[in-house]
Amino acid sequence: MHLIQRMKVWKELRQLEQRAREEPSPSTFVDLGQVYINLEMHDKAQRVAEDGLALFPRSTELRQLGDCAQRGRRRQQSKEVRARLTRAPNPKLYRELAQLYVELGDAASLHSLCQEWTVRYPDDAGAWLAIGQARLLNFYRDLAAREGQEAVRCLERAVQMDGREPQAHKLLAELFYRIGAVHSAQVHLSALQELQPDDAELQGLLDHVAMLEDHGDDVRALLGEVEQSGRLVHQALAGAGTQPGQEASVARVREGLAGVAELAGVRKATFIKGSRALVKGAIRDGRDPFLRIVRVIAKSAHRFARRLDIGSASKTVVDGDFGHICVCVYGDALAGAQCDRGADLEAVMAELQEIVAGALHIVGGEHG
Amino acid sequence: MSKIQDTVHELHRLPGVKGAALITNDGLVVASSLDERFQGDVIAGLTSYLLMTTQRCLTEGGVGRATQYVLTATHGKTLIVGLEDSSLVIVLDQFADLAQARSEAQEAAQRIRRASRIS
Numbered sequence: 001m002h003l004i005q006r007m008k009v010w011k012e013l014r015q016l017e018q019r020a021r022e023e024p025s026p027s028t029f030v031d032l033g034q035v036y037i038n039l040e041m042h043d044k045a046q047r048v049a050e051d052g053l054a055l056f057p058r059s060t061e062l063r064q065l066g067d068c069a070q071r072g073r074r075r076q077q078s079k080e081v082r083a084r085l086t087r088a089p090n091p092k093l094y095r096e097l098a099q100l101y102v103e104l105g106d107a108a109s110l111h112s113l114c115q116e117w118t119v120r121y122p123d124d125a126g127a128w129l130a131i132g133q134a135r136l137l138n139f140y141r142d143l144a145a146r147e148g149q150e151a152v153r154c155l156e157r158a159v160q161m162d163g164r165e166p167q168a169h170k171l172l173a174e175l176f177y178r179i180g181a182v183h184s185a186q187v188h189l190s191a192l193q194e195l196q197p198d199d200a201e202l203q204g205l206l207d208h209v210a211m212l213e214d215h216g217d218d219v220r221a222l223l224g225e226v227e228q229s230g231r232l233v234h235q236a237l238a239g240a241g242t243q244p245g246q247e248a249s250v251a252r253v254r255e256g257l258a259g260v261a262e263l264a265g266v267r268k269a270t271f272i273k274g275s276r277a278l279v280k281g282a283i284r285d286g287r288d289p290f291l292r293i294v295r296v297i298a299k300s301a302h303r304f305a306r307r308l309d310i311g312s313a314s315k316t317v318v319d320g321d322f323g324h325i326c327v328c329v330y331g332d333a334l335a336g337a338q339c340d341r342g343a344d345l346e347a348v349m350a351e352l353q354e355i356v357a358g359a360l361h362i363v364g365g366e367h368g
Numbered sequence: 369m370s371k372i373q374d375t376v377h378e379l380h381r382l383p384g385v386k387g388a389a390l391i392t393n394d395g396l397v398v399a400s401s402l403d404e405r406f407q408g409d410v411i412a413g414l415t416s417y418l419l420m421t422t423q424r425c426l427t428e429g430g431v432g433r434a435t436q437y438v439l440t441a442t443h444g445k446t447l448i449v450g451l452e453d454s455s456l457v458i459v460l461d462q463f464a465d466l467a468q469a470r471s472e473a474q475e476a477a478q479r480i481r482r483a484s485r486i487s
Contacts, residue, residue, distance in 0.1 A: 021417070053416065054421070055424075055425070077384070102434070121409045175404050185449060234483070274460060280482065289425075289428065289430065290431075293425050293431065296421060296422065296425040297422060299426075300417070300418050301418070301439050304414050304417070304439065305444075307414050308406070308411070308414060308444075308446070308459070309405070309443075310441040310444030310459070311441040311442025311444065312441055313440070313441045313467075314440055316438065316439050316440070318426075319434050319436040319437070320421060320434040321435070328381070338431075
């Protein structure tokens with residue numbers, strides 16, 4: 001690109017940035033992100049998508065922009081890792097590149113990489129694990145028995161080569177659990193527990209699996225049944241064993257919200273995690289604008305603090321004629337409250353902090 | 369103008385204050401006094417984004433306008449006081465006393481308002 005072209009592009013970028021700031025809409029953000037993608041500035045495109053999603057969390061175009069930017073970043077990263085690997089090969093770089101190919105869904109590159117990997121490091125189980133992981137993704141996507149069998153073959157080979165590889169045990173446990181081979185899943189969960197004795201979640205999963213009916217250990221037949229019926233016997237293992245913890249957390253959050261709403265001057269309070277929201281006080285329903293306000297304040301504060309290099313934003317208070325809006329963030333959990341002037345802000349913030357800190361078990365994928 | 373600069377400079381000298389700046393609503397720096405690690409135009413751009421985004425969603429939600437903004441992060445705090453067409457931004461370290469900073473910021477905002485009217 002010569003100088004005049006470059007200047008034109010930068011001028012267009014400035015105009016689009018100004019438009020996105022002054023007239024924010026999904027399309028203005030997408031236009032801006034698209035220019036960054038064309039310039040191969042995928043980091044910036046992803047930031048544009050994140051900023052847009054903070055304002056328009058339901059926009060499909062912005063999600064697509066984010067996905068596209070992320071894929072672009074991974075492609076760039078894979079080229080860089082490939083170059084480093086060519087200069088100085090080592091198992092860690094092979095693992096890193098294989099992971100990028102798995103995330104990109106680039107099966108051809110992954111297979112050729114794993115062939116090279118096994119030739120160079122025949123005792124390393126990593127190549128088998130990576131191929132098993134890719135096959136497993138295909139199986140969960142298409143429910144094709146053949147992919148499942150290949151995944152099991154590769155992952156069992158990885159376990160044979162390195163019995164201390166927790167990821168292979170974990171993936172096999174999950175696969176067996178989901179197709180109904182409960183006893184086989186228990187074997188791998190127990191092996192995993194021996195490798196990671198401090199993992200409290202594992203015990204929960206083992207207890208959960210122990211209560212289920214076993215459909216046998218003929219994996220080939222079970223995979224065939226899944227292909228025929230078009231559905232898995234059990235849902236994902238993640239969160240399955242934490243159900244009691246999750247229920248207790250939700251109960252704690254409800255109690256916490258009730259506590260906040262009872263404080264003098266508090267008009268409404270909410271807890272948000274993912275797409276799930278719990279509310280208390282003068283809030284109509286899940287479409288109440290206050291929920292969006294809390295999300296936007298948290299997201300913009302997070303971005304501000306990160307760019308200013310002062311760490312992660314944990315507490316934000318916005319004052320105005322309306323009183324105060326307080327927002328507390330911990331990980332991906334948010335709690336917010338709107339209160340009148342004169343309310344005890346310290347007490348409100350302390351309660352909100354308690355709520356988000358105690359909400360670790362809550363899964364955010366459901367509507368509350 | 370020098371009175372505004374002096375006010376900003378005085379804020380920067382307070383304990384725990386890493387920098388202060390007066391910025392216009394569209395993200396231009398009017399006056400600033402900041403530690404070396406911070407850049408005035410970056411703070412101005414970020415503050416403008418933060419305020420615009422927040423104001424917009426508050427207005428759309430029928431809540432009203434924000435006049436003050438306090439952000440606490442892992443390694444620092446930020447206090448933003450809205451003036452008419454501008455905002456006073458104060459960056460503090462994580463140990464700074466927010467109550468004291470709020471009162472100093474309000475006094476400084478008054479001085480800036482008076483100075484703007486005179487000039």
